[in-house]
Amino acid sequence: MSSLTRKDLLSKDFLSIFRRSFKTSTWLGWKIESNWTDPFLFAVYSIIKPLSGAAIIVVMYSVIAQGNYDTPYFAFLYFGNAFFQYVGSVMTGVSWAIVDDREHYKTLKYMYVAPIQMPTYLLGRGMARILVGTLSVFITILGGILFLNVPFHFSEVNWLLFAVTFVLGIIALINMGLILAGVTLMLARHSDFVGDAVASSMFLFTGAIFPITSLPVVLQPIGYALPTTYWLELIRRALIGNVVDAFPTFAGFSNLQLLGILTAFALVLSIVSNRIFKACEHRAREQGLIDRVTNY
Amino acid sequence: MEAENAVFTENLGRIYKIRGAKKNESKQLIALEGVNLSIRKGELFGLLGPNGAGKTTLIKILTTLLAPTSGKANVAGFDVYKEADEIRHHINMVSGGETSGYGLLTVKENLWMFSQFYGIDSKIANQRIKRLLEIVELSDRTNTKCAELSTGLRQKMNIIRGFLTDPEVLFLDEPTLGLDVGASRDVRKFIRTWIEEQPQRTVLLTTHYMVEADELCNRVAIINKGKVLACDTPTALKHTLRKDAIFNIEVNSEAPFSVDSLRKIAGVIRADKTEEDGFSRLEIVLKHESVLSSVIDEFHTLNLRIQNLQKREATLEDVFVALVGARMEEVEHAEFAED
Numbered sequence: 001m002s003s004l005t006r007k008d009l010l011s012k013d014f015l016s017i018f019r020r021s022f023k024t025s026t027w028l029g030w031k032i033e034s035n036w037t038d039p040f041l042f043a044v045y046s047i048i049k050p051l052s053g054a055a056i057i058v059v060m061y062s063v064i065a066q067g068n069y070d071t072p073y074f075a076f077l078y079f080g081n082a083f084f085q086y087v088g089s090v091m092t093g094v095s096w097a098i099v100d101d102r103e104h105y106k107t108l109k110y111m112y113v114a115p116i117q118m119p120t121y122l123l124g125r126g127m128a129r130i131l132v133g134t135l136s137v138f139i140t141i142l143g144g145i146l147f148l149n150v151p152f153h154f155s156e157v158n159w160l161l162f163a164v165t166f167v168l169g170i171i172a173l174i175n176m177g178l179i180l181a182g183v184t185l186m187l188a189r190h191s192d193f194v195g196d197a198v199a200s201s202m203f204l205f206t207g208a209i210f211p212i213t214s215l216p217v218v219l220q221p222i223g224y225a226l227p228t229t230y231w232l233e234l235i236r237r238a239l240i241g242n243v244v245d246a247f248p249t250f251a252g253f254s255n256l257q258l259l260g261i262l263t264a265f266a267l268v269l270s271i272v273s274n275r276i277f278k279a280c281e282h283r284a285r286e287q288g289l290i291d292r293v294t295n296y
Numbered sequence: 297m298e299a300e301n302a303v304f305t306e307n308l309g310r311i312y313k314i315r316g317a318k319k320n321e322s323k324q325l326i327a328l329e330g331v332n333l334s335i336r337k338g339e340l341f342g343l344l345g346p347n348g349a350g351k352t353t354l355i356k357i358l359t360t361l362l363a364p365t366s367g368k369a370n371v372a373g374f375d376v377y378k379e380a381d382e383i384r385h386h387i388n389m390v391s392g393g394e395t396s397g398y399g400l401l402t403v404k405e406n407l408w409m410f411s412q413f414y415g416i417d418s419k420i421a422n423q424r425i426k427r428l429l430e431i432v433e434l435s436d437r438t439n440t441k442c443a444e445l446s447t448g449l450r451q452k453m454n455i456i457r458g459f460l461t462d463p464e465v466l467f468l469d470e471p472t473l474g475l476d477v478g479a480s481r482d483v484r485k486f487i488r489t490w491i492e493e494q495p496q497r498t499v500l501l502t503t504h505y506m507v508e509a510d511e512l513c514n515r516v517a518i519i520n521k522g523k524v525l526a527c528d529t530p531t532a533l534k535h536t537l538r539k540d541a542i543f544n545i546e547v548n549s550e551a552p553f554s555v556d557s558l559r560k561i562a563g564v565i566r567a568d569k570t571e572e573d574g575f576s577r578l579e580i581v582l583k584h585e586s587v588l589s590s591v592i593d594e595f596h597t598l599n600l601r602i603q604n605l606q607k608r609e610a611t612l613e614d615v616f617v618a619l620v621g622a623r624m625e626e627v628e629h630a631e632f633a634e635d
Contacts, residue, residue: 016415017415020412020413020415021413023412024409024412024413027409028398028401028409031398031400031401031405032398032400035400035401105396105397105398105399106394106395106396106397107396107397107398109359109361109389109391110389110396110410110457111413112360112361112384113359113360113361113384113387113388113389114384114388114410114413114414115381115384115385115413115414115415116384116413282363285360285361285362285363285380286363288312288356288361288362290361290362291356291361
């Protein structure tokens with residue numbers, strides 16, 4: 001024990017606080033997400049919600065394409081829409097606890113007074129939504145394969161590319177969620193709309209349901225500046241590689257180059273998000289916003 | 297000196313910027329001004345003042361929720377501004393009169409969860425929860441969902457949450473607000489027992505109940521409009537009024553009357569009247585007992601019949617009035633009217 005330096009002790013403390021913050025907040029998040037109804041209804045809800053979300057897109061597509069599902073565009077749209085569900089569930093999953101704890105449960109100040117790491121707490125609170133989101137994505141894709149003839153061939157999937165891309169994307173989204181949480185912390189009013197607004201605007205710019213080259217030229221840079229654009233492109237390349245060939249937005253980039261860009265995004269966001277969150281937290285303390293309840 | 301103190305503030309101030317009704321219009325509200333406090337380890341310290349006096353602002357600063365705009369403050373030896381993370385290992389807080397808590401969780405789950413955030417072993421936490429639930433008579437609601445509890449019962453649960461982590465410094469902001477008389481009494485008794493169990497435990501309690509401050513606290517600071525006006529033991533504070541003679545007098549009158557003429561008598565410090573069912577209750581503070589004869593003479597002039605006359609000891613309420621020039625409720629009503 002005496003051979004341990006102060007740095008060792010601090011890092012040991014850091015790990016133990018990380019573990020308890022994450023473990024307990026994940027438990028709390030799961031209780032909140034799943035306990036609002038009985039398990040059967042929760043299961044039904046978890047299946048119906050993603051399928052009805054996908055159905056809206058499919059019906060819209062069907063009207064426009066006059067029922068022709070055998071085009072590469074349908075697969076592009078279907079997978080983009082399915083995986084875009086992660087953007088909402090991860091980003092708002094991480095940031096929503098700020099609104100929920102401050103406005104609804106009125107416990108945010110008690111969380112702040114407790115010796116926990118707030119970013120870890122927020123991540124833990126978001127885990128339940130991330131898990132429910134994963135289930136939604138799985139059900140959406142399964143539904144597409146079983147009922148809509150979405151072209152998916154198990155043997156043609158580049159599983160390694162998928163796994164690496166998936167993890168990098170989730171890391172980027174978690175950190176974007178943390179930035180969103182910081183902004184939410186500073187907004188005492190209407191902060192519950194911020195997450196939805198950001199996720200909705202990303203739906204437009206990130207190439208989820210159409211290639212970003214379809215956007216007006218002045219808006220395309222927004223899409224190129226978002227990590228989710230590269231994430232969705234790589235996810236499609238890994239799962240339905242041949243379909244992507246029909247939409248050559250990133251034709252000049254190899255998988256490795258795109259992975260490099262996504263890795264850079266994930267790294268930068270991991271460093272920047274924590275700092276931005278700390279800065280927002282600092283400002284919220286200065287302005288007395290941590291426990292401000294608007295009663296909206 | 298700072299090392300012996302659980303809480304130490306020096307010239308602490310907080311100003312809020314409030315947005316006005318018009319665009320670009322803002323005004324400043326001084327919530328705290330030049331607050332100097334030293335709370336020793338092991339002390340049960342009371343902060344007494346009306347609503348809006350700055351008590352909660354001070355608690356928020358000391359619990360690291362709010363940054364001060366001037367001065368400095370230390371809690372458990374750490375600076376509230378620069379070392380907030382360190383402070384959080386040593387403190388806990390309970391705010392009264394609110395309905396915080398996760399409604400979907402049971403009482404036990406809510407409490408257990410907070411214990412885990414503080415790194416308390418699950419077995420020890422469950423033992424503490426059981427004991428504390430028994431003390432505040434909430435054992436029968438252990439497995440009740442928090443959403444099904446009344447405001448008072450939620451308040452009890454929150455009080456347990458504060459004590460559960462066995463903090464070095466516990467901040468209690470109006471802890472008995474919203475509790476019935478019996479529950480308030482039990483909570484006060486428990487606070488006293490808790491602090492006496494361990495000499496290193498410190499409590500900073502804010503209240504606007506005079507009896508609570510008087511009954512519980514080793515020392516009391518009286519605060520109004522963001523300034524600490526006096527700080528001493530309740531006995532010493534009351535002792536400052538030892539020369540005053542305070543009387544509660546019940547009188548009957550056939551016609552309405554004013555106490556203005558009583559106030560004009562030389563030696564009368566204060567004369568207040570409250571109307572009761574069928575009689576008037578007067579509270580008269582005199583510089584000396586000998587002034588009482590002049591007061592009774594004025595009663596004859598006003599055609600007042602004395603029903604009851606009682607001399608009483610000074611209370612913290614009297615101290616507050618002597619310092620501020622108005623009763624606590626009057627200050628609160630004036631604040632409300634200004635808003």
